[in-house]
Each structure stands twice: as structure tokens, then as C-alpha cells.
Amino acid sequence: MLELEFMRLAFGAGIVVGLLAPAVGFFLVQRRLSLVGDGIGHVAFAGVALGYLLNLPLVLTALVVSVTGGLSIEWIRARRRTAGDQALALIFYTGIAGGVVLVSAAGALNVNLFQFLFGSILTVTRGDLAVIAALGACALVTIALLYRPLVAVVVDEEGARVAGLPVAALNALTVALAAVTIALSMRIVGILLIAALMVLPVIAASRIAWSMRSTILLGMGIGLGSVLAGITIAYYADLPPGGTTVLVAAATVLAAEFWSVVRG
Amino acid sequence: MPLALRLQRVSFAYGHAPPVLRDVDLEVERGEFVAIAGPNGGGKTTLVRLVVGLEEPTSGRVELLVRKVGYLPQRAQAGIDAPVTVRELVTTGRASRTRLVGPLSGADREAVRQAIDRVALTPQADRRLSTLSGGQQQRAFIAKALAAEPELLVLDEPTTGVDVEAQDAIAALLQRLRNELGMTILYVSHEFGAVERFVERIVLVRGSIVFDGPPSGLPDVWHDPSHAHA
Numbered sequence: 288m289l290e291l292e293f294m295r296l297a298f299g300a301g302i303v304v305g306l307l308a309p310a311v312g313f314f315l316v317q318r319r320l321s322l323v324g325d326g327i328g329h330v331a332f333a334g335v336a337l338g339y340l341l342n343l344p345l346v347l348t349a350l351v352v353s354v355t356g357g358l359s360i361e362w363i364r365a366r367r368r369t370a371g372d373q374a375l376a377l378i379f380y381t382g383i384a385g386g387v388v389l390v391s392a393a394g395a396l397n398v399n400l401f402q403f404l405f406g407s408i409l410t411v412t413r414g415d416l417a418v419i420a421a422l423g424a425c426a427l428v429t430i431a432l433l434y435r436p437l438v439a440v441v442v443d444e445e446g447a448r449v450a451g452l453p454v455a456a457l458n459a460l461t462v463a464l465a466a467v468t469i470a471l472s473m474r475i476v477g478i479l480l481i482a483a484l485m486v487l488p489v490i491a492a493s494r495i496a497w498s499m500r501s502t503i504l505l506g507m508g509i510g511l512g513s514v515l516a517g518i519t520i521a522y523y524a525d526l527p528p529g530g531t532t533v534l535v536a537a538a539t540v541l542a543a544e545f546w547s548v549v550r551g
Numbered sequence: 552m553p554l555a556l557r558l559q560r561v562s563f564a565y566g567h568a569p570p571v572l573r574d575v576d577l578e579v580e581r582g583e584f585v586a587i588a589g590p591n592g593g594g595k596t597t598l599v600r601l602v603v604g605l606e607e608p609t610s611g612r613v614e615l616l617v618r619k620v621g622y623l624p625q626r627a628q629a630g631i632d633a634p635v636t637v638r639e640l641v642t643t644g645r646a647s648r649t650r651l652v653g654p655l656s657g658a659d660r661e662a663v664r665q666a667i668d669r670v671a672l673t674p675q676a677d678r679r680l681s682t683l684s685g686g687q688q689q690r691a692f693i694a695k696a697l698a699a700e701p702e703l704l705v706l707d708e709p710t711t712g713v714d715v716e717a718q719d720a721i722a723a724l725l726q727r728l729r730n731e732l733g734m735t736i737l738y739v740s741h742e743f744g745a746v747e748r749f750v751e752r753i754v755l756v757r758g759s760i761v762f763d764g765p766p767s768g769l770p771d772v773w774h775d776p777s778h779a780h781a
Contacts, residue, residue: 450647
């Protein structure tokens with residue numbers, strides 16, 4: 288399997304995505320914003336469509352549009368003019384509708400959009416891997432450096448505000464990291480499934496972890512294991528890797544739930 | 552004594568609703584232990600949210616004359632589903648005193664350890680918060696506020712859902728903290744019986760301040776009989 292270059296590239300990208308998605312997802316899940324990943328994923332579709340229209344690198348346009356969409360969700364939510372789910376719905380549907388219109392305008396409706404919606408390891412290029420590795424490493428280092436203030440906001444947002452932490456900036460950073468993760472992951476699990484990889488490993492980890500730190504680290508381990516197992520199973524069983532990866536992650540949630548019940 | 556905070560003719564309303572507070576004047580000196588009491592909906596929580604800067608007054612002026620504030624919100628609970636240990640919770644309270652980026656320094660770790668020790672939770676420091684009793688959890692949140700080494704400690708209904716014994720323990724803890732650290736304490740509660748014997752002042756809020764004086768000046772009908780020593 289590893290003698291094939293496309294598999295080596297897929298595993299390389301998968302390792303970055305498997306570690307990054309739960310690390311970012313932890314902060315979304317704990318802020319009860321699990322569906323933000325889904326919303327940004329739909330916005331990323333509009334970014335892919337824009338890339339087709341402007342003939343630009345699709346990862347780049349997806350990245351720019353995802354970050355813009357994510358920050359818009361946070362901006363609307365933070366001002367409390369609209370309930371969080373309504374803000375999400377607005378961006379969610381605008382993104383997917385904008386994507387369809389832009390793809391149509393680009394005359395690319397016959398393009399195989401499936402690869403972006405559900406992932407396709409065959410499409411990962413060396414250039415993609417370089418971008419994914421560089422941006423993924425930057426995102427992980429950012430989380431490591433800002434771990435304490437990010438956690439302080441998650442645990443008690445008002446307390447963090449009173450303490451003088453830059454809460455709005457930290458919240459914006461969280462959704463920006465989510466947007467980067469989604470743009471980087473669309474080749475591996477697809478923009479419709481990436482949110483699952485951000486959320487499911489964290490849920491599984493929280494069932495068996497003993498602290499916040501262990502929740503994040505276990506989540507990253509489960510995310511990494513899910514991606515590696517998903518790609519491997521998909522290769523040998525001729526299954527779609529994105530869906531297979533998410534099913535493996537879902538199975539870990541069931542296993543962790545079972546373990547926590549047995550443990551008592 | 553210099554002042555810790557001053558409110559001058561402060562009024563506040565949520566949106567276009569009738570005002571919750573009208574023309575409130577309040578001065579608190581540094582080192583004072585003040586209970587803010589009153590009926591539910593009377594504006595106690597709004598008053599302290601104005602003090603800590605979470606709300607802006609509709610009119611009037613709020614002056615906070617100390618730099619570091621520790622705040623324990625109403626029904627404090629870790630806003631997360633993941634397991635969180637006492638030490639992790641208290642460490643988040645230290646965030647305002649440390650540099651934003653990077654790991655905790657040795658001095659910060661020591662401050663966290665001392666905060667946990669002050670609330671007598673050292674044996675439980677690495678246990679999950681969810682495994683502790685209600686009173687112990689509240690003490691952990693007080694330690695979180697203490698980790699910032701605040702000059703002003705604001706506690707909003709810190710004994711809600713806690714039995715009378717634990718309420719008394721928390722009140723005694725606050726009295727000890729005030730004596731040892733000299734911090735100013737604002738203690739908001741509709742059941743202030745536990746702190747009546749410790750505070751110098753009780754401020755009763757019902758849309759405006761209807762009583763401000765020593766507990767001994769309170770009419771008998773307002774004393775809380777659930778605390779036998781009161």
C-alpha cells in the first residue's frame with residue numbers, strides 16, 4: 288500500500304488532519320458549537336466554487352472563504368442580535384447556495400464535486416501536502432501556545448472577560464482555526480464530513496479522559512487513529528475513505544461509551 | 552480607608568424594559584466585607600455585573616478603583632462537558648496574571664497551589680470537579696477567583712444549592728481570606744444569614760438601595776433564621 292505515492296501523500300495529509308481536527312474541535316465542542324464546523328464546511332464549498340470561477344488554487348479560495356464565513360458566524364453570535372443557531376443557519380445556507388451558483392457560473396457543474404464534498408485521497412498532491420503540513424503545524428503550534436487563555440475562555444467566558452482576557456479575539460481565533468482545519472481537510476474526508484472528525488474523537492475522549500488536557504490528547508490520538516484506520520480499511524475494502532474514517536471515529540464513540548458504562 | 556469602588560446615580564435597564572436599578576449610589580472601602588442582599592429580581596446581580604464591567608450603566612457612573620477583580624458568577628459551573636480537575640479549573644483563574652502565550656511559570660504554579668490550599672482542597676487538587684460535593688465545588692471556584700490574587704472578590708450567590716453547613720463553611724472561609732489577605736469582598740445572596748456575623752455592612756437592593764448599614768441595624772423580620780448562630 289505504501290509503495291503507492293498517492294497513499295503516502297494521503298497518509299501524510301491524514302496524519303496532520305487527524306491530529307489537528309480534534310485539537311480544534313475540543314474548543315468548539317466545549318463551547319457547544321459543534322455544528323459550527325458543519326456550517327463552515329458548507330461555506331468552504333462556496334470557496335471551492337470560487338476557485339473554479341477565478342481559476343485559483345481551490346485550497347486557497349476555500350481557506351479564505353471559510354475563515355471569512357467562520358468569523359462572520361462568530362461576529363453575529365457575539366453581538367447576540369441573532370441566536371447562535373440562526374447565525375449558523377444564515378451562513379450555512381448562504382454558503383451552500385452561493386457554492387451552487389458560483390459553480391454554475393464557472394460552468395463547472397459537471398466537475399466531480401463529490402471529491403470535495405466527501406473527500407478523495409487520490410486528489411492529494413505533493414503541493415497540497417506541503418500546504419496542509421505547513422498550515423496544520425502552524426495551527427497546532429498556535430493552540431499549544433495559547434492553550435491556557437483558550438481554555439480559560441471555554442471554562443468561564445464571563446470570568447475571562449472580567450479578568451481582562453481578549454475574549455473576542457480568542458473566540459475569533461477558535462473559529463478561524465476551525466476554518467483552516469476544514470479547508471485543509473476537504474481532500475481527506477470532505478467538507479460535509481470534516482465536522483465529524485472535529486467532534487466525534489472529542490466526544491469519545493471525554494467519556495474516558497480524567498482531565499481537560501487528557502481529553503484533548505486522547506481526542507487527537509483517536510482522531511489520528513481513525514484517519515489511519517479509515518484510509519487503510521478504505522484501501523483494502525475499496526470504500527470511500529472520508530466516510531470510512533468517520534465511521535471508525537463514530538465506532539470509537541460507541542466503544543468509549545461502553546467503556547465508561549462498564550467502568551461505572 | 553481608600554475606596555475600592557464607587558457608583559454614582561447609576562441606573563440600568565435591559566433594552567427597552569423598565570429599569571432594574573434606579574439612581575444607585577454606593578461606595579465600598581478597601582478591605583470591607585459587604586453583603587448585597589434583596590429579593591430575587593431586585594437587581595443584586597445586575598449591580599455586581601455593573602461593578603465588574605459585564606454591563607454598562609444606562610446612566611450614571613461606575614468607578615472601579617482596584618486593578619484586579621476575582622469574579623464568581625451565579626450558579627458557577629465549568630462551562631464544559633469534558634472532565635476538568637480542580638487544579639485545571641484554578642489554573643484558568645490565573646490567566647489574567649500570566650503572559651498570554653506559553654506555559655505556566657513556576658511562580659504561577661505556586662500561586663495556583665496556594666489558592667487551592669487556601670480553600671482546603673489540596674487533597675482533592677487532581678480530582679475531577681464533578682466528583683466533589685456542591686460545597687467543595689464552590690470552594691474550587693473561589694480558589695479559581697483567588698488564583699488571580701484579586702484586590703476585590705465578587706461572589707454572586709456562592710451558596711446556591713449548598714446545604715446550610717457548607718454555607719457556613721464558605722462564609723468562614725471568606726472571613727479568613729479577608730483577614731489574611733485584606734481583600735475587599737462583595738457577597739451577593741438572597742440568603743445572607745451565613746455571612747451576617749462576618750460582614751460590616753449589608754446593602755439591601757430592591758430596584759434601588761433600601762437599606763445600607765450594619766447587620767445589627769436590620770429590622771428583625773429580615774434576619775435569616777436558618778443559621779442558628781446569627
